Amino acid sequence: MDLSRDWFARDAATVAPDLLNKILRVDVDGDVASGRIIETEAYLPDDPASHAYNGPTARNRVMFGPAGHLYVYLSYGIHRCANVVTGGEGSGQAVLLRAVRPEQGLDTMRMRRERPDAELANGPGKLCQALGIELHHDDVDLLAGSIVSILDDGTPPPREPLIGPRIGISKAVEAPLRFRVPSD
DNA sequence: CATACGATTGACT
């Protein structure tokens, strides 16, 4: 079932572990690919590592919009990274989707990635390539039955997620804001 | 206008 706007409007550090075991589903012209979210990172307001730290810009404006929208940006000029906007409108926070376990549309993902199954979506850029998330999906509303949506299939988040430091950043390096499903 | 640098990945030693 769909999640509510209020569910996404909570703090990023609360939503991030709650997103574990939810389903990320992308429908590109009827070609459906989905996966179970197994790793996330929270980017908070007043967080030096966050794109939103210096206020709204053309790139990060979606982070300051309504919760439950998708924020997609170009990483290292090559890859795409997908985030879920959280918190109250204007607060500028989001949760980075770092890894999913492929569920539906495995053949499509293999075509897009041409990699072993274990490496189809085990990274933020890989997940976007496998599921078909593109830059033009920036600002898509995940609740409106859109091209990209996040669904709750009844699987609860892990009671004790693995918690660690965030990856690939140079500021606030030690903050324990990365969450992962154990043994996955 | 010039330039430095990524919320990464994949190939290679």
Place this chain on the structure above:
DNA sequence: GTCAATCGTATGA
């Protein structure tokens, strides 16, 4: 383990 690819964005002249 190391390192190049590749370009939009931020920052400063």
